[in-house]
Amino acid sequence: MAARGATLDDLRRVDGKAELVGGEIVRMTPAGGLHSYASRRIAESLGAYERQAAYGCAFVDNAGFVVDLPHRRSFSPDASFYLGNVSQTLLVGAPVFAVEIRSEEDYGPVSERRMAAKRADYFAAGTLVVWDVDLKGNVVVRVFRVAEPHAPLVFTRGDLGHAEPAVPGWSMAVDDLLHLPARI
Numbered sequence: 677m678a679a680r681g682a683t684l685d686d687l688r689r690v691d692g693k694a695e696l697v698g699g700e701i702v703r704m705t706p707a708g709g710l711h712s713y714a715s716r717r718i719a720e721s722l723g724a725y726e727r728q729a730a731y732g733c734a735f736v737d738n739a740g741f742v743v744d745l746p747h748r749r750s751f752s753p754d755a756s757f758y759l760g761n762v763s764q765t766l767l768v769g770a771p772v773f774a775v776e777i778r779s780e781e782d783y784g785p786v787s788e789r790r791m792a793a794k795r796a797d798y799f800a801a802g803t804l805v806v807w808d809v810d811l812k813g814n815v816v817v818r819v820f821r822v823a824e825p826h827a828p829l830v831f832t833r834g835d836l837g838h839a840e841p842a843v844p845g846w847s848m849a850v851d852d853l854l855h856l857p858a859r860i
Contacts, residue, residue, distance in 0.1 A: 684742060687750060688766065693738045696749035704752070707737065710811050711754070711777050714853040718755040718775050718807075721848040726757075729845070732772070733758050740766040743801040751798065754809075757843050770801035773842040777809040795820050804842035809853065816850050 681699025693704040707715065715737045722734030734757055741751045741758070756771035782791065795806045799822045808818040808828070817837045818828040831837040831850050838847040 684749060684766065687740070693752050698747050705779060705781070707754070707777070707779065710854075711779060712737070714777055714809060714811060715754040715775070717852050718809075718848065721852070722755065722757050722773075722843065722846065725843065725846040732843070733762055735767075735771070741770055742766045742768050743770050743797075745797055745800055748797045748801075751801070757839070757846075770798060770803045772803060773805045773807075773839045774798050774803050775807040775809060777811065783812075795825065799825060805839040807837070807839065811854065816853060 682696055682701045684696065687696045687701060690701055690703070696702070719734050719736040726732055726734045735753075735755065737754045738752055739756060739758075741753075741756070742749060743751065750766070751770060751774065753771065753774040754777040755775040757773040758767055758769075758771040760767060760769045776791065776794070781787065791808065795808075798806050804822050806820045808820065810816060810818070815830050815832055817831040817835075819831065819837065819839065820828045821841075833851055833854070835850045836847040837850050
């Protein structure tokens, strides 16, 4: 008897962040402090845009997006912007803009290949722009667009990053990803 692959019902029962890839539940390690801080800052900025533009919906880390790719059934980006219907269940379809913030284990050739494959999956599912946020390096944000997936725009400290054409007119200061409040 062939082994049954994991299903969306299995994914819904997972406690914590996970994605359904290759018929398996892929659990994600909890995010660190800077990672969570940057994710929240991006989602807050997208949320302000959503309210001002009365357009789309911003999501923080751990929102689940169901897609129908041969080897991937879901995404759970670190922040995102979505144009579909919102309900109590997992969101149907890919976000137009997805943010992936690198964790400690997201460095080196194997990780680069894994992240490139995930970006290709995002684009195949309908995402227009993916941010690759590196809080350790000098290049803070690489912006991959479906129209030019191998020619990222680069935003560093002092720049205003954007997600054109996915989120028209939105931008945020890259420095806001790294600016922690003063300690008391």
